[in-house]
């Protein structure tokens with residue numbers, strides 16, 4: 317398994333304990349933004365804890381925990397402008413937290429399609445369970461921006477496993493040929509369910525796959541928010557490079573080297589395929605205490621600040637749970653957003669459902685709590 321601390325080509329700012337490495341450059345961000353990154357990571361971790369517990373209570377069907385991967389999702393989204401789009405797989409909850417969409421997002425995980433549809437308000441494309449299948453769409457979105465002549469960038473997140481899909485190849489090839497303003501964020505968390513990184517590819521790294529598409533690939537410690545921010549920022553600038561003297565936008569592939577601490581989803585038992593001692597090694601790189609050390613040592617946060625952020629994370633997530641709990645179930649919603657015009661067979665299914673609801677009432681379709 318890749319060790320971000322051992323590989324010289326992995327960009328880092330912080331050491332394992334959160335001290336700035338000699339010669340490393342801390343990104344030029346305000347104190348407020350640096351603390352916001354920490355706050356968003358804490359909210360993401362808290363969201364994870366609550367979502368797993370909601371699943372245990374039967375209020376969520378299944379959930380994909382992101383613990384360990386907060387830094388890359390949060391910091392890379394801070395490197396975007398608000399108008400830039402985020403298209404993600406299903407585990408990069410930190411991006412949704414940065415866009416302040418938790419109350420919209422949680423209903424999706426609780427089975428309400430309205431949750432997914434609302435995300436577009438924050439320029440977040442609905443999440444995607446078909447591994448890699450969003451990549452061509454995200455490239456299309458970026459291409460559309462450049463054809464329109466606006467300077468919007470699209471960050472497209474996916475896992476190491478997604479790189480084995482044809483959609484990955486088609487999307488990145490197209491991006492390279494048509495110079496789309498794309499930032500590809502590959503979260504190499506070591507596993508695609510039970511398939512380890514080493515069995516996913518014969519390439520030495522995921523980043524080097526960019527060479528085949530004619531653009532740059534970069535590797536970064538995805539458990540170091542400062543390094544993740546810096547590398548994404550550089551990629552965003554390259555993608556937005558649209559002034560007339562510049563060579564024009566270029567895509568970038570970023571490999572975030574990181575680890576998922578928990579199960580693949582709440583339906584998975586990682587104890588069957590991985591060794592706990594490896595997990596412990598990665599837990600020592602936990603992005604939250606590591607980054608907290610940096611903020612404390614540089615005088616940006618103290619005990620009181622940490623406590624206030626912990627309380628805020630509890631409140632933000634509790635509010636999202638309250639809002640999501642109030643959403644009324646509407647089974648017909650599942651037909652609402654996939655097609656602009658329903659194909660005849662899907663229309664028939666929806667009409668049949670509506671007839672049944674009419675005949676037997678809503679209650680016949682609700683599970684006893």
Ligand SMILES: Cc1ncc(C[n+]2csc(CCOP(=O)(O)OP(=O)(O)O)c2C)c(N)n1
Nearest residue numbers: 407445446447475476477478505507508509
């Ligand atoms: C096209 C497709 N094939 C298989 C699956 C089943 N599946 C769900 S998640 C997953 C692993 C994906 O791994 P990776 O891209 O590394 O993302 P991670 O779960 O590690 O975040 C697979 C094979 C799927 N959802 N879609």
Ligand SMILES: [Mg+2]
Nearest residue numbers: 475476507508
């Ligand atoms: Mg993976």
